[in-house]
Amino acid sequence: MEIFTYDYYEELLKAFKNNGYEFAFFDNLDLINKKDAKVVILRHDVDFDIQKAKIMCDIEKKHNIFSTYFFMLNSKFYNIHNLENYKIIKKIISLDNKLGIHFDETSYEDKNKLNKFILNEIHFFETLFKQKIQVLSFHRPIEEILLDKIQIPIAHTYQKLYSKDIKYLSDSKKEMCGGDFLDIINSKKYKKIQLLIHPFWWNKTNRSASLDYEDFIKRKNTELKKEISNNSDIYVFQENNG
Numbered sequence: 001m002e003i004f005t006y007d008y009y010e011e012l013l014k015a016f017k018n019n020g021y022e023f024a025f026f027d028n029l030d031l032i033n034k035k036d037a038k039v040v041i042l043r044h045d046v047d048f049d050i051q052k053a054k055i056m057c058d059i060e061k062k063h064n065i066f067s068t069y070f071f072m073l074n075s076k077f078y079n080i081h082n083l084e085n086y087k088i089i090k091k092i093i094s095l096d097n098k099l100g101i102h103f104d105e106t107s108y109e110d111k112n113k114l115n116k117f118i119l120n121e122i123h124f125f126e127t128l129f130k131q132k133i134q135v136l137s138f139h140r141p142i143e144e145i146l147l148d149k150i151q152i153p154i155a156h157t158y159q160k161l162y163s164k165d166i167k168y169l170s171d172s173k174k175e176m177c178g179g180d181f182l183d184i185i186n187s188k189k190y191k192k193i194q195l196l197i198h199p200f201w202w203n204k205t206n207r208s209a210s211l212d213y214e215d216f217i218k219r220k221n222t223e224l225k226k227e228i229s230n231n232s233d234i235y236v237f238q239e240n241n242g
């Protein structure tokens with residue numbers, strides 16, 4: 001089966017179910033700490049493209065599965081205040097998923113005030129989406145965070161409990177760390193797993209990471225032209241030139 005395809009992702013979800021895993025949110029501590037329970041915490045970091053997060057969410061719903069979606073406040077690629085994006089995120093929440101903050105510390109100059117900025121972002125997200133924020137994931141985390149050496153005012157996905165005490169699997173850089181995820185799940189080797197899936201890397205068919213970027217650039221380019229056209233009497237967007 002081709003990896004990084006929606007079909008593969010469905011197989012992955014089925015494999016968790018068939019092997020007796022329960023799906024958990026980051027704050028389901030009783031379940032996560034339950035000695036013999038098989039538990040998976042599904043996480044999505046949305047770095048580029050909110051539309052692709054929605055596709056992931058639709059697949060999960062087909063299988064009655066929930067996960068935690070992490071969005072950015074200060075992204076240059078998407079704006080969560082934009083009505084279209086806002087509606088998608090609201091829809092994702094309404095399907096029993098949870099919202100987390102994908103925090104990019106490079107958005108801020110004064111690194112000594114990290115906790116203040118984190119509290120600000122929590123406030124922004126909670127006010128906008130009316131859902132309690134219980135967990136944060138760092139975008140391209142610095143070493144101190146990976147080593148769980150920094151204390152922040154909220155739970156985060158690189159804490160020992162979520163990344164060292166349990167098996168941490170990630171598709172970062174469009175690679176399956178530790179080997180084929182399906183094989184790992186079917187091996188039944190790990191009782192507790194945190195699985196990080198970046199929706200950006202997943203498609204109908206398998207393709208290279210550079211093609212994912214190129215496709216994204218193409219779509220954004222068209223979007224930008226349409227948007228300029230919508231806001232200008234001088235520039236006219238023509239579909240065949242897009």
Ligand SMILES: [Zn+2]
Pocket residue numbers: 045046047102138139140
């Ligand atoms: Zn990220």
